[in-house]
Amino acid sequence: MLQIGGAAKAAELPVKTVRYYDEIGLIKANTQSEKGYRLYDESAVHKLIFIRHARAFGFSIEVCRELLDCYQNPARTSQEVKAVTARHLAQIREKMAALQQLHDTLTHLADHCHGDERPDCPIIDYLADPDNDPPTGVL
Numbered sequence: 001m002l003q004i005g006g007a008a009k010a011a012e013l014p015v016k017t018v019r020y021y022d023e024i025g026l027i028k029a030n031t032q033s034e035k036g037y038r039l040y041d042e043s044a045v046h047k048l049i050f051i052r053h054a055r056a057f058g059f060s061i062e063v064c065r066e067l068l069d070c071y072q073n074p075a076r077t078s079q080e081v082k083a084v085t086a087r088h089l090a091q092i093r094e095k096m097a098a099l100q101q102l103h104d105t106l107t108h109l110a111d112h113c114h115g116d117e118r119p120d121c122p123i124i125d126y127l128a129d130p131d132n133d134p135p136t137g138v139l
Contacts, residue, residue, distance in 0.1 A: 001030065007040035011048035018048060026051060026065060047071070059088060102135045 004022075008015040021027050022038065027047050029038035040048075050071055054064045066084055070076040105126075112122045126132055 001039040001041055002045065003033070003037045003039060004029075007045050007048060010045045011052060013048055013052055021048070021051060024061065026061065026068065057088070058092070063088065098135060105135070 002010065004018055005015055008018045011018070018027075018040075022029060027040075027044055030041045030044060031039050033039055047068060050068065051064050054067050059067065063084060067081065070081050070084070109123045109126055114120075
């Protein structure tokens, strides 16, 4: 059994993150020591590593919860896991399209800005124009 610091180190996560995951019920300490320290077994450390990997792929906490349920369920189907991943891929594609649009607009504006001593600037003009909609879906 490991205290929270040992579990965090083994999972390569900050202690604060492990504590947060515990508080929101994503993982649970197996028990507490006589001094009240949270204690985690090897299974909990494996779950923490699983969550760290899932988060690195950009899965939200709620989707991590879904994937963790699949991970812990030997009766799961790969179809369930693939469906979760397909939803995430669709979101990534939407963000990529939004980023491409942002890139194209900023490139166009930068290409048309003289960048000299004159005060006129198409970038400022675009940002100040109330008829221009800001990009969405990026941040």
